[in-house]
Amino acid sequence: LLPILSYPDPRLRTIAKPVKEVTAEIKTLISDMIETMYDAQGIGLAASQVDRHIQLIVMDLSEDKNAPRVFINPKVTPLVEEKQPYEEGCLSVPDVYDKVERPKKVRIEALDENGDVIDEVVEGLLAVCIQHEMDHLNGVIFVDYLSRLKQTRARDKVRKVLKIREKQGAQ
Numbered sequence: 001l002l003p004i005l006s007y008p009d010p011r012l013r014t015i016a017k018p019v020k021e022v023t024a025e026i027k028t029l030i031s032d033m034i035e036t037m038y039d040a041q042g043i044g045l046a047a048s049q050v051d052r053h054i055q056l057i058v059m060d061l062s063e064d065k066n067a068p069r070v071f072i073n074p075k076v077t078p079l080v081e082e083k084q085p086y087e088e089g090c091l092s093v094p095d096v097y098d099k100v101e102r103p104k105k106v107r108i109e110a111l112d113e114n115g116d117v118i119d120e121v122v123e124g125l126l127a128v129c130i131q132h133e134m135d136h137l138n139g140v141i142f143v144d145y146l147s148r149l150k151q152t153r154a155r156d157k158v159r160k161v162l163k164i165r166e167k168q169g170a171q
């Protein structure tokens with residue numbers, strides 16, 4: 001399992017670089033990220049969150065958690081002005097959930113783990129998730145869209161959750 005960086009760690013603000021070649025090392029990182037995502041009960045995970053600053057996202061929206069998807073060098077283009085609210089969470093901001101509005105329908109252009117082209121128009125949770133993950137690759141965290149007060153509360157909440165986890169870990 002890979003350690004997930006927690007807000008407000010400044011490393012989460014690093015801009016991810018494009019992947020030049022899908023090497024064996026990157027394939028290992030992909031499977032480690034998928035395993036880490038499942039363990040953390042996430043439906044998406046960006047490489048930035050595990051302190052690897054390359055343009056790589058893994059995702060699995062399936063019920064049985066057996067359909068992982070990989071997006072390399074993704075580009076997301078909003079297709080409509082209309083925005084849709086969604087109660088978002090983030091593995092880097094544990095136990096904090098709040099409403100974020102994002103474009104309802106987007107186009108995803110990327111490469112998959114075999115270097116094959118992905119070019120899809122998506123809506124719903126997949127559209128929310130890919131935009132949330134793309135933000136991570138650009139050093140943006142969903143709490144950045146919330147009020148200052150909510151950002152302060154989020155920082156305090158994460159500090160508390162991490163203390164509890166440390167205590168649990170130590171036992």
Ligand SMILES: O=C(O)C[C@@H](Cc1ccccc1)[C@H](O)SCc1ccccc1
Binds near residue numbers: 091128129133
């Ligand atoms: O990037 C992450 O931190 C994983 C995110 C992905 C996500 C955020 C908002 C909306 C959809 C996906 C989540 O922690 S995964 C946990 C989760 C699952 C279902 C709905 C919301 C959050």
Ligand SMILES: [Zn+2]
Binds near residue numbers: 089090091132136
């Ligand atoms: Zn996140």
